[in-house]
Amino acid sequence: MPGISRRMRSEEEGTVQCVVVGGSLVGLSAAIALSRLGIDVTVLERSPARAEEGGGGLGVDVALLGQVTGITDQPPVLHGVDRDTTAWHLLQGWLEAHAVRRAGVTLHRRTPATSVTPGHAESASVVTAGGRSHRADLVIGADGARSTVRGAVDPEHPSARYAGVLLWRSMVDEDALPAGVALPAAGEPSREVYAGPYRLVTYLVPGAAGETDVGRRRLNMVWYDPQQRELLRDRGLLEGETIHGSLAPGTLPDPVRERLAQFAAANWPSPWREALELALRDGKVFGTPIVHYEPMRMARGRAALAGDAAHAASPMVGGGFRQGLYDVAALTQVLMATASPAGIPAALGRYQELRLRAAARHVADSERATAAYLAHATQDPGT
């Protein structure tokens, strides 16, 4: 890919400076892609350390990931008959290792952005906790569904809304399953099962260190639960329709844990049933509230949103990360065609033209699918 570093320079400061807020899947993919254009990228990530564990599984479009980032080696995925899957911590770690070895990419952890000024003719700036201000020609908000950068890009419409569904999630090592439980065959496709008000989605992901052999993989489970508003309210995680966080592993109230274990034992198929019983017993189930954010803008001045910060949808319609990769591809395209830092606000306007309609449609599809699921769930409360 031709670098545009020589063409596109800040007159006084040298290379074009970009700050990416958020060092997860989309932020790191953006950092890698923009550094290939010769842009200096500083990634600000609020979490203190790279996760050795945590998060759940997801499907990955390996070809698209390679096209967008230019990385030619294989990401840590398990090839299924219907899709390639990974665990969030494996893919995040793989992207981070690739990002930090690139000249021009710097990652600061334990560095939450607290406010952003999008700039226009003048530079943008990002202020971090502690009060340090980072000036930049370009700011990318890849800070997830509860984005801070969104407040600068669309101050009239900054918040995602609770979708009415909490996901109970866990990954369990195959070799932790009780003896005699039959393991899924190699290539096992993802499955979805409905019972009462619930929906269970299951698929295999690589083991904790990326293992893919039968017996060393992990069973990934996503259990859709539309009945946990009260729990989220009690925990201070839901205020109005705004979500403030997730339920960490080990924090499920005992009555909820017991009810889920009983339901799993009676309704879910093996070996997912046994895996869930184990995860619930060991405090390894966590709760992710689904939120929707349908974008009305994706850029303002020198700041743009990408990934879940730009468009948050339910995994029910799939492809949230894929949408984020489309964002990064579009950002790369418009910045490649930009001759100077003065042209960045116009380039981000073109980025918004390229992406806004499709991103909004993705979220609208998710809202429709979620409404249909909730209508079904109310008919069968499963008491």
Ligand SMILES: Cc1cc2nc3c(=O)[nH]c(=O)nc-3n(C[C@H](O)[C@H](O)[C@H](O)COP(=O)(O)OP(=O)(O)OC[C@H]3O[C@@H](n4cnc5c(N)ncnc54)[C@H](O)[C@@H]3O)c2cc1C
């Ligand atoms: C159960 C489930 C299954 C899924 N399955 C799929 C799938 O099969 N295929 C698919 O394509 N997608 C899937 N997705 C969606 C996909 O996981 C997300 O779209 C994707 O992970 C979003 O990545 P992101 O980098 O935009 O945001 P996030 O992963 O949310 O990352 C945001 C980052 O920003 C950091 N941050 C937040 N605020 C600040 C701040 N103020 N300052 C600094 N850092 C900050 C956070 O710590 C975090 O690291 C699934 C999602 C779920 C919940």
